[in-house]
Amino acid sequence: MSLDAASEAPAGSSADEPASEDAGDWGDGARVRRAWSPRGFPAGLVALVAAGVAGTALYIGVTARIDRAPRWSRDLLERAQTHEWRDSAVVAAGLVTAVVGLWLIVLAVTPGRRSLLRLRSPGDGMTVYMTRRTAASFLRHTALASSGVLDARVRMGRRKAVLRVDYHFRDPDELHDELTERLEERAHALTLARVPRVDLRLQPVSGR
Template sequence: MSLEASPEAPAGASSAETPAGVLDDWGDGAKVRRAWATRGLPAGLVALLAVGLAGTALYIGATAKIDRAPRWSRDLLERAQTHVWRDDWTIAAGLIAAVLGLWLIVLAVTPGRRNLLRLRSPGDAMTVYMTRRTAASFLRHTALASSGVLDARVRMGRRKAVLRVDYHFRDPDELHDELLERLEERAMALTLARVPRVDLRLQPVSGR
């Protein structure tokens, strides 16, 4: 679980000033914003690349103006002007650049930090998160507390928690109803901003 200062609303702001879709909710399906990552490494790499390319271009342009360009820069300019950009290396470099550019765009428009689930906020200036692993652990221990349950595996998502439960010596319908009720109560007690829907799947250990 983590605490972060929320950039979405200043301290002392009223609920009427909070943007639509950002209000904390107990699970009625309202939109809940995810935690955004800082993206420090990609941003640093892009900045270094941009500075390197801009510095090289500025150096070549400045030296060419005073007729003191080094031989390698003259060769580079000549090759850029006369080369036919159709060979395999050029195509491969273009594809790599396109993939990297698409990757950077995806990083820019997605929040990242998929392992965090937002909790109901205790205040306008604070945002609280729980890890998916922690939430899954709560649900798993709830399932294991029921008689007849041997093991439980949980895949925790933002909207749905899928539980696969191994059991024996229990009526499946009775166990399903009992477990589903307990798991839904536990999911509600987690105080997540969006209460996940519980998808319960039972598997008898005998294989019948």
């Protein structure tokens, strides 16, 4: 689990007054905001590239102004003036730039941190998360505690937990009802902000 003490209260509201999101968005089917990644590495990379381009352009401009431009800068300017847009190098550079730009846009509009699931808030100004792996482990051990279950694999999502259970020597309908009840109880006990729906799939195993 992870604990984020950043305040969730909107601007203009008092500290003793819970945010409207906390009051109405918890529970089954609620709209729950995901954890946002700080994106320090992409931001630092963009800042570094922008600083390098700006510094190079400034250097070329100053040296050209005083007629002391180095040979490499003159060659660079000449290539920029003589290359056509259909040139393979220009097309490749444009494609790379477009892909990087699209990647940065996706990073800007998506929260990231897909491995974290938000829990019900323990108090004002506190945000708590549980990793998907931890939630999946709880559900897996709950399934393994039932008699006849040999193995269980869990794929944990934000809205649904898919469990594939291998079993033997049990009536499938009886086992399905038993596991569904136990897993739903466990899913509610995890205190997730959005309780995931349990999708149980039984697979009989013979010869074990």
